[in-house]
Amino acid sequence: MDGKVIGYARVSSTGQDYDTQVERLKAAGATKVFNERQSGLDRERPELAKCLDYVREGDTLVVTKLDRLARSAGHLHEIVEGLNAKGVGFRVLDDASLDTTTRTGKLVFGILASIAEFETALRKERQLEGIARAKAEGRTGGRPAMVTSDVKAEIAKLNAGGMSIRKVAAQVGFSKATVQKILAAATAGKT
Template sequence: MIIGYARVSSTGQDHSSQTERLQAAGAEKVFQEKQSGLDRERPELARALEFAREGDVLIITKLDRLARSAAHLHEIVETLDKKGVGFKVLDDATLDTTTRTGKLVFGILASIAEFETALRKERQMEGIARAKAEGRTGGRPKTVDEDRIRAMKEEGLTVPQIVKETGISRAAVYRALGS
């Protein structure tokens, strides 16, 4: 069975042209949703992946209708592959895991995605090391002047008075006094 997946990003858009193209390409069942590609939770995509059985083929019109990144695409296609389900992109004939060439192209794409992930992680680790060397430990900068709060407490102010004067929460005052 050929299964189609159509997605548009916002409620103002219409996926009828995608649906028509998918049906023209032989899709017997089309899952469609209006959801941002950045959303991790896409219920219709999940239903399409669950619905697919061994020997089926999932088709989409464009690659950006399915995945947010090469790594995300690889994750989805790996899920399909484990189930024995093929994958095709109508606008990119080279992305067709039902052919040897398509599998090769997808393997190259997956390798590039893995390489990009490794580079991103390496740059992140370099940034963390540089920040540590500069004495920055990460996290949000403190907005509470703990020395001032302790000084106010030593002057005899109560916690409710400190809260009122500084405008910070009671919990933040107690944290400052405890540290």
């Protein structure tokens, strides 16, 4: 089944121009090119989503450089797995080894997928080690509580002295909503 070549071009900033990418993709046989001006770090890239939805079995998705498509080895693996599931090939013009329409390209992607899984496992292991170390040192997650018992006492004292909630909030440096919650909790006997 002969499919179409579909291109995807992306630039990060308004000062950049993707015309060169589009020309190269068309020269490589792309009959349709999706392009967008958006950071590669953005999770939501509407044109990429449209492109991945558009491609059909037998098509080949082509990009000029790998960083135009994926943010990391894991993200690349996720995209290519989706393409493989649809029967869509993938090529990178600036790196001939990244071509899932060839045996060698499939091998390279298999290696990249293994590296991505390894990186994820290492990150998780380091995170768990850090959490265990913090617990051993008596630290728990999250930032330290800012509303201490001293602050609660000061809020109650100022309010009991007839100061408005707005003025109490300005005095202690918290929002009006925070002061209201503290006073409500004190009234309910939760202090």
